[in-house]
Amino acid sequence: MTESLGEALPAKMKFIREEVIPAYQSIGPAGNLAIAMMNQSLTIAEKALAEGDLVQMMRSYEDLKDYKL
Numbered sequence: 478m479t480e481s482l483g484e485a486l487p488a489k490m491k492f493i494r495e496e497v498i499p500a501y502q503s504i505g506p507a508g509n510l511a512i513a514m515m516n517q518s519l520t521i522a523e524k525a526l527a528e529g530d531l532v533q534m535m536r537s538y539e540d541l542k543d544y545k546l
Contacts, residue, residue, distance in 0.1 A: 486534055489541045490522055497544050515544055 480488070493515055501508030501515075518540050525533035 482531070482534055482538060486522060486526065486538045486541075489538060490519055493519060493541055493544055497546055500546050511544075518544070 498512055498515055501512050518537065521533065522537035522541060524530075525537050
């Protein structure tokens with residue numbers, strides 16, 4: 478069974494918040510730029526979800542997929 482965008486985007490957002498950002502925080506000041514970029518991406522994704530903006534939700538999902546551990 479495939480995941481819908483409405484399920485995948487919040488799951489990716491949760492992964493970024495709970496796994497990726499803490500990993501970058503653990504490396505100290507060197508991770509601050511990446512954390513700022515992730516937070517900006519998360520803000521845009523939250524807004525897209527709240528507004529039901531499907532196009533921006535797709536863009537946000539693709540953007541968030543680029544963040545790795």
